[in-house]
Amino acid sequence: MLTDATQLLNSSPLFKGLPQDQLGKLAAIAVRRDLVKGEALFADGDPASGFFLVASGRIKVYKLSLEGKEQVLHLFGTGEVFGEVPVFAGGNYPAHAQAMEPGRVLFFGRNAVARLLRDEVGLALNMLAILSRRLRQFTRLIEDLSLKEVPGRLAAYLLLASERQNGADRVALDVSKGLLAGMLGTIPETLSRILNRMSQRNLIQVDGRQITLLDRDALIGLAEGEKL
Amino acid sequence: MLTDATQLLNSSPLFKGLPQDQLGKLAAIAVRRDLVKGEALFADGDPASGFFLVASGRIKVYKLSLEGKEQVLHLFGTGEVFGEVPVFAGGNYPAHAQAMEPGRVLFFGRNAVARLLRDEVGLALNMLAILSRRLRQFTRLIEDLSLKEVPGRLAAYLLLASERQNGADRVALDVSKGLLAGMLGTIPETLSRILNRMSQRNLIQVDGRQITLLDRDALIGLAEGEKL
Incomplete structure (x- = not known):
């Protein structure tokens, strides 16, 4: 499981390219969760207690209108991360998330991530590097x-x-x-x-x-x- | 100077929206540097010892071809940050940087930044939140x-x-x-x-x-x- 998780982490945009030991430490705090079809991961407005990395299956992130109509914002598949913005910012999830089919996610709890970032300043710097580098590339592409x-x-x-x-x-x-x-x-x-x-x-x-x-x-x- | 620096930090994409106390701590490690026209900030291949925030004037970032021909990659102006990717990643600057006109920059040394991120895990989380939020926006726009x-x-x-x-x-x-x-x-x-x-x-x-x-x-x- 640890090796699988490490490989999965290294395929995701948020962690890709981290040194092996940092991937391993992240894998060690990941909590695996198997999902049945239709299972809810969080609801709009819940405190953002952690973010998710999709191992298999697809996750639907959606809002509900006042009339109860579903508006799908995004589908996340293998290797994709979601929920990280409110977790880093320390707020609430801004939408609902539900499994579209049987699948598996890794859960990274906010407190465990914060502890790891405090103990491993190299990890914080590397993640800032990954995100800043992608932002530079995206800026060029948008241009x-x-x-x-x-x-x-x-x-x-x-x-x-x-x-x-x-x-x-x-x-x-x-x-x-x-x-x-x-x-x-x-x-x-x-x-x-x-x-x-x-x-x-x-x-x-x-x-x-x-x-x-x-x-x-x-x-x-x-x-x-x-x-x- | 500290207040000015705090305002300037809060106008830059990398730090915008940080709580006042974290902006203050960043301002406290910033080293002000006044530039004359043509002054070099770093050369291609130098170890990335810190990143820069432009307070005034414009900075040219460029490569030199084998024949010595200058290829301008980017001009940075007030409020813009440059050099942060190799600093976070711990590598070398990938290009030259030079002042196009008299101006002023704030320099953030890598060691001071790493120390601050270690002492203030809230700052690391907030910066990750700022960058992830921008990445989400950019992804939507690119789409x-x-x-x-x-x-x-x-x-x-x-x-x-x-x-x-x-x-x-x-x-x-x-x-x-x-x-x-x-x-x-x-x-x-x-x-x-x-x-x-x-x-x-x-x-x-x-x-x-x-x-x-x-x-x-x-x-x-x-x-x-x-x-x-």
Whole structure:
């Protein structure tokens, strides 16, 4: 079981690449649980007492609407981890979790994880490294994916903002950069890069939250699907 | 300076939302450094002794080609953190870093950070929570961004693989799921979801690394830009 658990841990995004001894210590605090079809793992609002790693079968994570309608947020399969955010943050589970079929999970209790992280600062550092590295990769990918459509959406937003402000060339951003990024379907880092690129090409000039439209024709082109 | 540093820390993606006392403890180990234009912070291959948080000015992170040509990987500005991956992982900096203009950074030494994480397991848990929460958000965003184009690319890949295998309906995936996801411009989690969705709609049937093409017309439609 320990060896199996170690292999499983090493296949999961949260632990992949940890040194063998740290994988072993994690495996040693894991509690195996066999599941029957339909078995509940936790309910929305329960204190987050630990997170789960799927060994086999699929787990459905879902919310219930006021009318009792089920809204599936995610299905987790072998090697995937769920429940870790509220466990690390020390809050409640934000949804229900239930086994879709017979299966097996490993449970990592919050107190045991906290104790292990305290005793093994190397493990905390390694997990921070794994997560930061994935975040860097994801940021790059989002940037690649965003560069196709987000400049056009941003151009459309700026033209609309100008129209709303009586056609002024200088428009004030009335939302935070985080909110604007979300609206346009990207992240603030990528939005900043796109704003920089549009500035370098003299399409706009950015002064804090004031943006001056320098080349409306080019902005219209972008909004209509031309490449930046 | 401590208050300023605390505010700056709370504006950076790595530390945003930490409780005030933990921000204060981080601020207390930060070493302020004023930079002149062109000043080097570290060189490619140096042991990663600490990471940096930009207080003002911009930092260029770049590689040098064998011919000595500079390839800029990223510019970091106010509130952004860099160098944290090799510091957490305990390796070397993978590139050069230099100030583009006069500015200021806060330096967090690896040993001081490790000591703080050991003494304050709550800080380690909170940082893991911040990073895991961002990863979940990024995963969702990548999925949204991928759902438009990746099914088409995957369909094209499967049709091509079938052609290469003499038009067989049953094709063997000759690359790992991670590599295939990268090739198609997404992440393994999203690729799995797209494969599931294509199975549910009876376009394909998946048995491990064997994929059977059930509906070629629909796959051709997808590859030509129809929606899944």
